[in-house]
Amino acid sequence: MQEQAIIKSSISKQIAEQLRNAIVSGRFKSGERLPTEDELATRYGVSRATVREALKRLAAQNLVRSRRGPAGGNFVNQPTHAELAESLSGAATLLVGLGALDIEEIVEARRTLQGGCLKLAVANASQEQIQDVETALQLQKDPTLSDEAFCDADVAFHRGLVDASNNGMVRFVMYSIIEALVPITNMVVSYVKDRREIIAFHEGLYSALEQRNEEALESALDALLDYLMERFSVAQAQRKQHAS
Template sequence: MVLNYDGVVRGSVAKQVADSIREAIMDGRLKMDERLPTEEELARRFGISRPTVREALKRLAAQNLIQSKRGPSGGTFVMRPDPAGLSGTITAAATLLVGVGAFDIDEIITARRETEAICCRLAAANRKEEELAAMEAEITLQSDSATSDEEFCASDVRFHRALVRASRNGPLELMMYTVIEAFIPITNMIVVRMRERQQIVSLHRDMLDAVRRSDAPAAITALERLLDYLRAMYNATLTARAARSAS
């Protein structure tokens, strides 16, 4: 392990120490699952107090970069990146940005059209039976009239999550978390009353069937039809809201 123990100045010392360790993790000087020195050792090497070290470690733990383990073989270890954990921060930020109007519907639809099209193409080539089965299960749930609006929206997210998994590309899956976990729920929340479920189900079926037969162009076409429909429903919803407000 190689850490730069020099250069810590007064100010937010805990933040500086956390940043130093974070840089060592990000550039590979600290390896995954490597044990960090003890609090006492870190305090001595950085020339700071143990409470300050403790605060720095809390910052790193909050970023899902380290974790503590108890027992004889315990200590503080560099974590293996967890896409689901990392997505929490990304999704929260994206949801906030959408909520305050930083992104409009055209930007969101364009982002989905371009990125999910890549997923369709890779899924058509790489999909396994487990992803096809997961998508099929969500279509079955969506087709059930007893499914609540909330359950339908959650199923919609899971359907597209399975499509992304079917791409079998880890970096792409991480990149798609914002789209799947933030953009889709926000759009669903707005169009839920206006959209026709059967239309969504039909387009999901077209996407699944195309991926199953490894027909990437057909899968992308179905995706584009789905996004065009959602854009239309989004605009119709906003128009209806404006009319109610005016009256």
């Protein structure tokens, strides 16, 4: 008995779906203004509150942004790489936070996938991208950086490395791994000595990239991961001892 597939999801969710499809399929172009909330409401035959809930769902995915005023409205938002990275990191930190992924797994993933990524980077990196990696490295050397700023610089450095692969999809997925690793760096970075060591590793990575030496790159990154893992387990042991 195949009754006309009764739809069980809320109206606002369905509207969000429809709008999303319209955006993804290009019926609303990037940057374009959607109809006003009032008009969407009458068009779909629902109240403005319902339309707004749908729009907020899309806003949470960085698909639309809204402005008030006469020239305002809800606009299709071409997500920038930064925003995408943000939503990715949201998902990644969520996974780590909920304990669905453990650190060992993430490090293993990084080890597993870096090989191909670095190969691409060595093959495709432009001079400019190599330059970007270096500036990120220089920024990280500033000893006045706060821990948080140091971690940000760390992320920027690693992003630069995967940017050099010149492949948007690779970049997209590697970003999420980098973000997932941030908690480790956070834990390790507290001591000045650790900073120096990390920077030393990064210098190794940079020069290997500059010389387009793939093997050196891989082994340098492996070494960095070994180091992080070791420091991390030490820090974790200390924390456990403290807790008990």
